[in-house]
Amino acid sequence: MADGGLAMLDGGLTVLDGTLLxxxxxHLPNPNGAVTGTDLLAMAESAASSTLFGLSLPENLKSVALKRINADAVSFGLTEVDEEKATSIIRNYVIALADELKDDPLVVSILDGSALRLFLDDEDDFAMLAESLFTDLDTKDKGKLSKNEIQNALIHMGVDMGVPPFSESGALLNDILKKHGAVGEEELGQAQFAQLLQHILQDLADALAEKQVVVIQNIKVINGSKLRKVLADEELLDDVIKRMIKDQNVNEEKSGSIGKIRGFLEKYGLELGLPSAEANEAVVLLYDQVFSDTDKEQNGGKLGINEFGMVVKDILKKFAEQLEANPIFYDLES
Known part of the structure; x- marks a missing residue:
């Protein structure tokens, strides 16, 4: 992670892990007098959204944060809260949002027009882009496209090229398309298509520079936060170790093995905050490193019941340390 907890990933992606919140x-806003719970939450969410580059907070994030402060959205919304208590609730709610993001960070694309400018400022790059889009959309090889295909061109470009989804941009994209007459069945040649697309992208880049759009990516971040909670909870950790002992049938007469511990964690690790063993190559390398170190320390030997728990705890600590230093990212759609 970058200093301050705001990490920039390849492809212009940003990790929100609660540090900014x-x-x-x-410097959160203070209510002026008594307010309803609904107004109070709206105030807190607006402040949080502003801090997170204008991100529209996901419903599941808000719901979990409410649970963290022991509040029910419906009943709390109808409650009138005095000024002093309201200030405390806003603070606790934003901290709850931050805590949830620490446990389950969001990966976002911040679309501010800069990616579009890269194409628009280079004539050759833009010409290649326009030609590629025209060719992809001209499925009947007519050499003509209707004006309303411009919308599909924007969809083809997508977030990777700096174009927000229609569902995330409100009326922005539709308004720009209407402004430039990019609707209807009137047909355009390739040069006309490129010219119209250029004007639309210029307006879009200007609009995003004025008000950026933040898009949540379907990427999971495993940073060891959940695992550290397991390690800090002696009762929960003891339950995990007992499950492993039962799984391997370890007792005074039968030893356990490091290989079987790995098998257990690969199967049930998600419950403990470990990444899915099938996520990507980085996870395989992580498992290899942790268990290679453990094998060396234990000389690859069998584990008696008295040392089994200590070795499991040590393995989980190694995972937590590695994930904190180098979080695992994987695309949930792949």
Whole structure:
């Protein structure tokens, strides 16, 4: 992670792990007098959204944050809260949002027009882009496209090229298309198509520079936060170790093995905050590193019941340390 907890990934992706929200707590807005719970939450969510580059907070994130402060959305919304208590609730709610993002970070694309400018500022790059889009959309090889195909061109470009989804941009894209008459069945040649697309992308880049759009990516981040909670909870950790002992049938007469511990974690690790063993090559390398180190320390030997728990705890600590230093990212759609 980058210093401050805001990591920039390849492809212009940004990780939101709660650090920015936690830093904003000292300058949150203060209610002026008593407010309803609904207004209070709206105030807190607006402040949090502003801190997170204008991100529209996901419903599941808000729901979990409410649970963290022991509030029910419906009943709390109808409650009138005095000014002093309201200030405390706003603070606790934003901290709850930050805590949830620490446990389950969001990966987002911040679309501010800069990616589009890269194409627009280079004539050759834009010409290649327009030609490629025209060819892809001209499925009947007519050499003509209707104006309404411009919308499909924007969809083809997508977030990777700096174009927000229609569902995330409100009326922005539709308004720009209407402004430039990019609707209807009137047909355009390739040069006309490229010219119209250029004007639309220029307007879109200007609009995004003025008000960026933040799009959540379907990428999971495993940073060891959940695993560290397991390690900090002696009762929960003891339950995990007992499950492993039962799984391997370890007792005074039968030893366990490091290989079987790996098999157990590959099968049930998600429950503990480990990445799916099938996620990607980085996860395989992580498992190899942790268990290679453990094998060396234990000389590849069998584990008696008295040392089994200590070895499991040590393995989980190694995973937590590695994930904190180098979080695992994987695409949930792949």
């Amino acid at each position: 936690r830093a904003s707590v000292s």
